Amino acid sequence: MADRSPAPDTPELRQRWGGFAFTPANKAEADRAIARYPQGRQRSAIMPLLFIAQRQVGEELGTAGWLPLPVIEYVARYLDMPVVRALEVATFYFMYNLQPMGRHHVQVCGTTPCMLRGSDALFETCYRRGMKKGQVSADGLWSLTEVECMGNCATAPMAQIDDDNYEDLTPERLDAILDALAAGQRPKTGTQEPGRHTSEPAGGPTTLTAMVDANHDYRSEW
């Protein structure tokens, strides 16, 4: 599991992020999120706002986003709520990164279905590139996190890299994706199995076979 404590509150951190403010586009998006809730309940919008702020930090740094303490404070001020309440949310959800990130955030699923389908080998692949769980690799390219089930068990094993899922991975396929990302390309997202489109049964359907070509009323057979 990643280190879930916030990056230390140093003068350098304060200097770099003390002046943080939403860009006009993000501000508009934040205000849209706030407007979803009744007046006086603006703090309900804490999650979208933290995420917008995290994305903006990532854009400013050219890395995956994360939340320095002054940015959390900015969001809390923006919503007129106690900072500790914002910090509670930021530390609770894994989608908020509390430490500086590499350019790409590699989140490999290690839950049972993925593990049975070979996620250990995916981690080995990552380690060989200098990644360590919860740390930024020396080249600044990667942050590796082991995550729990991402809901892609039918196409296990999988990894979520930045905002995209890459499924049906093997060490070679993951290597190819990471190479492409390192080269600044955008590899194909979703399943990497040739001939497979999404999460349809590999090797053809085994159930409801009568429905493959046309709709079929099974009710009379129950």
Added chain:
Amino acid sequence: MPTVTVDGQQVDVPDGATVLQACELAGKEIPRFCYHERLSIAGNCRMCLVEVKPGPPKPQASCALPATEGQEIRTDSLMVKTAREGVMEFLLINHPLDCPICDQGGECDLQDQAMFYGRGASRYHENKRAVSEKYMGPLIKTVMTRCIHCTRCVRFSEEIAGVDEIGAVGRGESMEITTYLEQAVRHEMSANVIDLCPVGALTSRPYAFEARPWELRKTLSIDVSDAVGANIRLDSRGREVMRALPRVNDEVNEEWLSDKGRYQVDGLMHRRLDRVWVRKEGRLQPASWEQAFAAIAAADPRGSIAAVAGDLVDCETMFAARRLLRALGSDLLEGRQTGLVYDTSSLAAVAFNSSLSGIEHADAILIVGSHVRWEAPLVQSRLRKAWKRGARIFIIGPHWDTTYPAEFLGEDAAVLHDLPDAVGDVFTAAQRPAIIVGAAGLAKGALHPALALAQDWTLVRDGWNGFNVLHMAASRMGGLLLGFAQAGGIRAVAEERPRVLLSLGADEMDYKPFAGSLKVYVGHHGDRGAHAADIILPAASYAEKDGTFVNTEGRVQTAEAAVFPPGDARADWTIMRALADVLGVDVGFDSFAELREAMIAEVPALSSPGLIDLGELPRGDGSARAAGVISYPIADFYLTNAICRASPTMQRCSAELLGNADMLEAAE
């Protein structure tokens, strides 16, 4: 009113009650950690599991389950027993076995409930988790490894104190209770989380490793740090008061206590006056009682003696002084040391008539010149409750950090005559409007204008009296009852140029106008009054004598002596009695019982504990004008009286929480 069956016993429970409350009504004890009567329901400790039919066939958390008609509740079934054992086992998985070095030992909910409801032994052999230390300020000591995440402290600071400072960061096993960036908790009731904490995670820092609960003698007392008169228990060992804890009294302090009331007690061991001093050749020098008494007699106090009562004295002390003065043919009694002058012809006009528990039902409140948060933190928590119930709160005076939304109307007391129409509309429409006049308001002459407003807004109506004066001194109401008020205030006393000034622990007054008087200080701390005195007679503090106190709402309460006064110090009334002998007058009592009897004969209101009937609220003098920029009398919440100024804990609080470090150096 639903009827439920608890262990075969039928009970009627009020609407909206929970299953836990139903069980308590039936006399069943339900173990709990997170549930607390005065906090919101969290339902996260799972210790209160019971079996409820109808419902899913599994144990249910009784604290968060509403009691409904026809429920069958079992608290004694095998399912409940194993459920409690299971929960207890989980709670103890990560709880260290450090009870022998834990300050909570002996008064720990977890310890007690593990004994009653836990399994005999642990089956857990893996490593326990450890949590790094969290700093929470000079009052709260934390050992967060012991925390069981009941979140009572989080809920207290959010709901009661109104200062969101404590939170639970992280999740699951890595959840930790902390303040933001481990800053000190900054509010006036912060130490109540120590009482709330069911385990030893939050303990008292000044009291750390000082004593065990079973070595302490417990004495019922009254807090003197403000005029609320919080009910406290003084825990003493030998001659030392080790700590003060709040007692439950829903009418006064619920079960909270301000940090000052709780932690000023270590000042009782510092800078005490424990011998007689007489000023000779400009310097205070040790002397005997006889020498001091002879010096007083030599000044010929007959007919020319004044008494000024300090903020911490009890009614008995003031009555003894009054008897002595009357016997000497003088009536120069005054208690309002700082020079306040207000009309005391009717005590109903200077009392907190709504009562402390009543003010939380007010729906519109106007505060005139009171920094309530510092002058009476316990009233502040009531006002916050009123706001939660929908009250609108307006304040006249300089801005201070309220813990509820309040509208500041202006700094000048004259605003009282020129209130915005919107404010007037709120009060005329209100069901239970209230005015609270503070000391700073009284100083600017706001009493009569406020009384006039009380007329306009009909503050007194069926079952409701919304006119309140919030005093700051524990002795004030008692002093007013005993006639410690001159029409001209303390200035009039000085103008009489008494040959002898009897100062009953008066530390906040200006002694310069009394330059020609022999200043006799009867008190317990070497503070401002003692510095100015010519003769110092060492007396007992509130912890060392029996006494009667009347709080700002006119509630008579009695305190008992917890320890003996140090050295030569004596209970104040015995000093008056001895002085009477030396001066050749009769005060009419020879024992404390006789003194109390004489006091009750003269002021029958003091006879029994409870609220005094102060009579009708008088009409305000419509021509009186309030004017002047209000300035609050308290500059430093933690250093308001002689005891807390001597207390190392209060000095540390002042330095650290209010940033008055220079004051700390001056005090050392």
